Amino acid sequence: MPEPKHPIPEHFVAPFDETPVAAVDAVKIDEKKSNLWLDAWRDMRRRPMFWISALIILVVLLVSLFPTLFTQVDPRAADLEFTKAGPSDGHPLGFNNQGQDIYARIIYGTSTSVSVGLVVILMTFVIGTIMGALAGYFGGFVDTVISRVGDIFFSIPYILAAVIVMTVFSEHRNVFVISLAIGGFSWPVAARILRSEILQVKNADFVMASEALGLSRMKTLARHVLPNSLAPLIVATTLSLAAAIVAESVLSFLGVGLPAKDFISWGNDISAAQRDLRTAPMTLIYPSLALTITVLGFVMLGEVVRDALDPKARAQR
């Protein structure tokens, strides 16, 4: 040590009563229980955006399940007398080119959009979870095969793929076929998200601890690794529900979606209304608005869920 060029420090002791010493490592049990999901729920509950999006989604679900509660008008009834007629009593949004009630069609179109959205995300979630979990946890050969298959699917633009699938199944288009066309090509994204998360979690000590306890690898995966890896996938899935609803509309708009004669769908109506954009813009705007609000509801929910599941984002607000 060098020669001190500075004064020798005084020995200072803080007054004991002002700096009380607590018991070592005392246990605090008066606080609320907390883990990732509990905290996330507590955080979401406090955000207005959560309640707004929940309200939108609730209404949308109600409409799709019980359309008759919202309108008594037959959405298929066409009366050319009312072609492009404006709003009138009992027909708040007026009529489209076919003389069909726009409001009724929007109400009945909801279930198509919502069910396509739900089936698609369910499919992506299930396939993505299985593929991603196996690839991430077992690695090696399994990983190589799954990742490369995923890459192949991933390399095909899903709209192109969906167009092809829908063309092939042109005779049997229904909600499941269109969901398969959309979902069948979007699972690689989900699988990748989960895989990378699992790669991190599987190295945690608690995974090794379970293995040392004698828990089989499959059970360790299901009980410890997967639950700790799902958060990012859940966020991505919530957000992709909106994308799936849009995709259905896009395919319908392109004429390769659900056949207009069998299914009432927002996409079909938007597609049909484009010719009347100048003469009767409302026929286009109303179904688009319904689509936008629904998508907004799910996107907002996705955002809220993402923020709630990310402790860092929570701390910064």
Added chain:
Amino acid sequence: MNGTTQQNEENTVQTDSAVQPLLSVRDLRVAFGKKKEPNEVLHGVGFDVYPGETVAIVGESGSGKSTTMHAVINLLPGTGRITGGSVLWKGREIANLPRREMEQLRGRDIGLVPQDPMSNLNPVWSIGFQVEEAIRANGVASGRKEVKQRAVEVLEQAGLQNAAQRMKQYPHQFSGGMKQRALIGIGLAANPELLIADEPTSALDVTVQRVVLDHLEKLTSESGTAVVFITHDLGLAAERAEKLIVMYKGNIVESGPSREILQHPQHPYTKRLVSAAPSLASRRIGDDPSVPTAPTSTFDLAALAEETKPKVGKGEPMIEVSDLGKIYKLRKGNFGSEDFHAVSGATFTVNRGETMALVGESGSGKSTIAKMVLQLEKPSSGSIRIAGEETAGLSGRKLFDLRRTLQPVFQDPYGSLDPLHNIGNTIMEPLKIHNVGDAASRKARVLELLDQVALPRELATRYPNELSGGQRQRVAVARGLALKPDILVLDEAVSALDVLVQAQVLDLLAELQRDLGLTYLFITHDLAVVRLIADRVCVMQQGRIVEQATTDEVFENPQQEYTRNLLAAIPGGSIELGVS
């Protein structure tokens, strides 16, 4: 709090006339969280750093020691902000200085050696690039050649061999010690007047720590740089710094000349800290067992260590390892591989009721042995017999049954518990896996285990993130004990804990061993801890056991050069203690 500041100010008044302090902190308050409901973490901290002085700020995690220095250089994370007080740098106020002016100061006048060498180097840039970047940013040298030359110089100064070649390497090619040297080099690149070293060596092996710190001391004393050490290690602080500042919960509880504080600690917290620090306590134990431990000591470690000693050789062999070897294939080039002997020719026996410590630095193969004993890795050669049964070739059912006698407790208290399972389920898991008892008896066992590890029963429905590191480690011990095993393999089980908590957990382990007749295989890098808990020691170096003896023999009469080095590297070992 007011008293703190006043008294500190008096201190400066007396001394101010002589030399101007380099850094002068007064009544510093820092808060985190929202503006409306701030959470104050520093409650008026004040101290001086004079030119060329070495000051150590000591405290447990959460004491505010890092926050203090981060506030000084305006690097508070997240919502942290200075809410009061002043920070004078050579008489100039720098608290809440505009960012640009602060950037001028950082690096050039105040260097920082960050805590974690693993994450503080950018993995995508070469070491050379990062050192050069620091040099350029601080304007020490200009011109490609000059900068490069200075970078090599800086790394060489920091004690990195072959610095010129190493410049092209990437952080992952560096060991922890080498990374920390590079960071020290970066911190000192611009010859700052003050160097803040935030736990600079807490991630390093003791011998590496000693070399790095020796080197740092030499460098800073040559250039007259003042150093502020932030550390949790009292021994290290006392050995390296002239002045000690002990922090507790955002307050300075004691400060003054290092040795004086260690020999005559006044504040109850400091007393507690001094008596629990294993690096210091290790001097005491065995030297004179008749001397009672400090009255302020909460944990009678010395007495416990005494009690466990006569057990040597008692009981039948529980773990017999003979000629154990483990070879990993390292990829070399694009094709082909090279054998890496992680462990070779390891032979030792642990008897029932005894604690065997495997000591070594990182890469010595101690954890590999632990994994092989736990049957998580297959040995390449040799044999392991657990409770008399040969484990090689065991599989399926038999292996599953073997696990009941052998349980692990891992190092990382934050990683070893599943965050989504509550404490009760975590402790219950081994019982479920091994189908022991029914729901009711399992529940009863969980409560019993919680009692055994001295945790309140209410914790059963709580989640791991609500617990402190020490509490989590106790939960991990409870889980390990659930199946009533004979052997616990403790892999660095107390290394990540603060001294007071560490003492508490060691205390618990010793008590459990006494009550339940457990056999411990204790893997650690910390020789100081070994003295407190182990009956016998195997010292490992590069995959081989270089010395094996009883703890007393190893400490009092080490046979190998390597062991002597390890012992000499325990910080603060040479400081005489006088706990009042």
